[in-house]
Amino acid sequence: MLIVMKPNATQKDISCVVEIIEKLGYKAHILPGAATTVVGITGNQGALDSAYFENLSGVAETIRVTKPYKLVTRDWKPNKSVIKVGNAEIGGDELAVIAGPCAVESREQVFKAAEVVAKSGAKFFRGGAFKPRTSPYSFQGKGEEALKLLAEVKEKFGLNIVTEAMDERGVDLVEKYADCIQIGARNMQNFSLLKYVGKSRKPILLKRSMSATLDEFLLAAEYIMAEGNYNVILCERGIRTFSDHARNTLDLSIVPAVQRISHLPIVVDPSHASGKNYMVAPLAKASIAVGADGLLIEVHPFPQKALCDGAQALTPAQYLELYRQIQIMHKIICECEEVAFA
């Protein structure tokens, strides 16, 4: 249930509402707005009695949320969320480009990649310290050593760091060195981990599972938000289908679908979705055109020597040209969106 406060509700009114919610054993989620404050209630089994809350001082109305998710919706927060990641933003006017190699391999590799990313104008750097690999015998990432290199990249190039954590220890470490914690597709329904990062103060980049429906994707975000961390960025990275010309099938229709229901920003990862170098640029442009808030792009100084997913990484030259093109595309798309469709 959402409780909409009157424009003239006092801080005391709000505190009183929150106190009552917590006394009932539920959780209160305060969303201060320009004109009014909305308080979301989660944790209740079954419907609440709206009359009970409507009589409280300062309450304008209550809204019953019939969807399985609450905090991710535009019911709770009508305007799009702009998520602060380090010294930059995702979900705002600027396109968010998160670029870098699949895995952090060496100081040389990561610094060469970061130089290219910084040169392009992108504000976010990605690189894996902990790699979820299908085989236990594949390269698993360099762990904290890699995180320290990423911290150096941040220091030297001013790039904000996005990197994956696979468990609680990993979250603690990533939190220490990076600006944004990535939850990978295979952990999208690792509910214990979602709850854990829901208590982090760092923003979360949540990748869609290869077999997640829209509802399951949004509910995974809701898991994080229900714990109090409202800074979630969604990421489409391809789904499992019979179609075999790309590694996964990039499901771009989820971008308008998410935007219709949710205030959360959504970015797209064409590199992992396709798994093929030659598809990255066209799919990246399509992602911008469909309205995504940003992109994850793999770029590697020497793709053919990459320890992981080299076949999909762009060369520095390819990446720089693509960056130039998507900026043009993004500008056009923003202009288009200013014309309201009937």
Place this chain on the structure above:
Amino acid sequence: MLIVMKPNATQKDISCVVEIIEKLGYKAHILPGAATTVVGITGNQGALDSAYFENLSGVAETIRVTKPYKLVTRDWKPNKSVIKVGNAEIGGDELAVIAGPCAVESREQVFKAAEVVAKSGAKFFRGGAFKPRTSPYSFQGKGEEALKLLAEVKEKFGLNIVTEAMDERGVDLVEKYADCIQIGARNMQNFSLLKYVGKSRKPILLKRSMSATLDEFLLAAEYIMAEGNYNVILCERGIRTFSDHARNTLDLSIVPAVQRISHLPIVVDPSHASGKNYMVAPLAKASIAVGADGLLIEVHPFPQKALCDGAQALTPAQYLELYRQIQIMHKIICECEEVAFA
């Protein structure tokens, strides 16, 4: 096998090669090029002896085609095909927009729709006379009566007509009234029908089946081309997956995948793929961005009264604004493509 003739090969040399191929019981496909002519051989079971052909007068070399398809490939025809449809083209520099209602319902409806389509600047009009419906009790289309209305539209608005045929009788009728025969997704592996339209002189718009892999899609085109009709336009319209926020999952990665292997143009149908009005514009723009040669867009003067698929049809105002936007997008994409990726 492909037989590449020498630049100075005579017409007689070519005829001699063809004659030998046909004597062996195979089929010869002549592709005259600016400098050299290529002759494709189909119908052989197992590999042919290349030495046999290489010794013939005027033959430069032979190329063994190891892929399951031959005529659809850039091996046979390195340059992109531009398909003539009525008085316009698909696959050339201009974006091909094929717009109109799902089904032809009445003179008023079809003329109102055509007026909008003509006004936009689009060159192609679509509208179903024969409708493949999941239920035998749903509206099945108005048949020849509808085709006659489409012929009137062509006459009055100068639009080129694209419409579906579901069987041989339908093909004969569509051939008589329209400019391009559409083979629907459900008939993509109706091999008898593919062979039949392979003998038509009209171009074929071939929609991808909901469960077709890239190879199966290209082989369906090969069925048509093997009969001598080389004017095939491919169309992506969404595949069957578990993803349930749209009617089907638009698989845009097939556009670069097709373009890498094949010379055939490929267009995208975001209306049928999504089944939802609000998704059509973003997916249409994504289709242009990924490099499609054109779009199929449903527009209906009164979507809420449509006898078929009304939920996805754009209103005239939505369509006109979308048309304006995709022209801008297309211009940008063309400029981008002029920059060669390393």
Place this chain on the structure above:
Amino acid sequence: MLIVMKPNATQKDISCVVEIIEKLGYKAHILPGAATTVVGITGNQGALDSAYFENLSGVAETIRVTKPYKLVTRDWKPNKSVIKVGNAEIGGDELAVIAGPCAVESREQVFKAAEVVAKSGAKFFRGGAFKPRTSPYSFQGKGEEALKLLAEVKEKFGLNIVTEAMDERGVDLVEKYADCIQIGARNMQNFSLLKYVGKSRKPILLKRSMSATLDEFLLAAEYIMAEGNYNVILCERGIRTFSDHARNTLDLSIVPAVQRISHLPIVVDPSHASGKNYMVAPLAKASIAVGADGLLIEVHPFPQKALCDGAQALTPAQYLELYRQIQIMHKIICECEEVAFA
């Protein structure tokens, strides 16, 4: 709508009801039962006025059918249909085993296969005369020549012949020589062909499309039945999924799902579903256990020499042992079913 006649309704009452239905432009489907006759109405757009029919002489009641299908349902026909195919039955107490090679290749091959099938005790022989092949350059079947061989098999071994038709000419030929017309998975939504076989007097074996939902499958059967041919046997043969250890994913849960809604018998084809010899026996046994009315099994005298799908065909020895085992299984399953679940 279904019109249930009174037990004492006269033939004249029934004729009168039919006449009225036809005058209204609809189609009447008479189902005589032991106690009462039911008349189904199809062809109406929108709901009919039940009061209109309820006042007619001999009418007991009318039932509105809200499902998209009518004649396939147990509403129209509560008891399971037993379909007569040649001199045997599918859907009755006996398990229907339809065995034989993928394609008819030669007299020797087809007679050797038939000898094995007859020896096992199976009553149905299958073998393709017209083969739907993904590539236009693959072996396409021997056509009428093959049908003549099948007719000889029928004559000599007393086996009932099931074979596929891909178009109207094929249907006419198969009707002439065989006992049951198979509609392949790729033609399951070839609605023109469905209507055509709906006018045939021969029973139809309808294979599920690789991307068909339960509703689409039943509606394809409804297309045939709406034309008056009520002798439809459904066949599950695997669906398209990401799962890659078998050619397709056999979806056995469709067997109880069909049986709950429909009176039509359903058989399973583990050979095409799996595409692998070693999976055929376990999946065949699973199909019996789940309650299927029969099996399609590929058996070839020399699988390694088969022109088509050799990898999945059983050897004669494998087939005979499997036949023995599934008879035991079927007996057990029948005994199990006699115990009513609470």
Place this chain on the structure above:
Amino acid sequence: MLIVMKPNATQKDISCVVEIIEKLGYKAHILPGAATTVVGITGNQGALDSAYFENLSGVAETIRVTKPYKLVTRDWKPNKSVIKVGNAEIGGDELAVIAGPCAVESREQVFKAAEVVAKSGAKFFRGGAFKPRTSPYSFQGKGEEALKLLAEVKEKFGLNIVTEAMDERGVDLVEKYADCIQIGARNMQNFSLLKYVGKSRKPILLKRSMSATLDEFLLAAEYIMAEGNYNVILCERGIRTFSDHARNTLDLSIVPAVQRISHLPIVVDPSHASGKNYMVAPLAKASIAVGADGLLIEVHPFPQKALCDGAQALTPAQYLELYRQIQIMHKIICECEEVAFA
């Protein structure tokens, strides 16, 4: 790489081989056999030099494993594994039936269910203490309180307890109270958790992810085994497809596919796969027929009052009758399997 010791190799020879492997930084997995011992090496990046090992005392030969998995294969262990779970076994001659409610709700519910399960003759009891729920607002299980009830059930009815853990704390608790740790489908690629349970001394029931291929499934088991826990039981529970008549599509062909490659036992969960009460019995029987080593079956004393997944739970009467039937089925299947297929 696998190192096969000579029949007369001494314990010292084996220890020496293990020592060398560990010195190289790899992990040794000793598999003592009746005649010879096999030592598996994991942890190496790239191929090892076989000559190096072949010269050691007591070594008969080395086998290079080209598959991505090693310890799960029949190369390492040719005979089927029989896994000890509490005082019973999974993978042996007896069918393993693991039955019980989806979630532990109350002492009354769990004892009533256990009484039915014990009465049937089944040896394993299941019931969720930690429930992975799509929504953060759904019932999440009763945690340690539930585990204590399960321990009482074990005490009173002599049933062996199988229950899910979702994170490391959960694993520690489940290890304390139960006999087998279940890893749910959503955690199948939670690699940190797999490694953690790889260090447990309790057997692991590993459920297939809804989007896992055969290779991914086996590699998840390999993750556990590579840490030294060789007691893994695989479980098929349905995959994500477009097919919508059941909750998931039960992919029974994975049973023979697993058995061909791997020595690990595999059980099937028809309750979660179908999500529908009426499908459980036919799919359970099909699972036995296809060769599964056991079943997970949901039974609830009052399905209509279940806090979770009630629609799929069997009533006690349904369960008891099904148990009777599958025992008969299993006996028949075992007899069938004694006849070797040619």
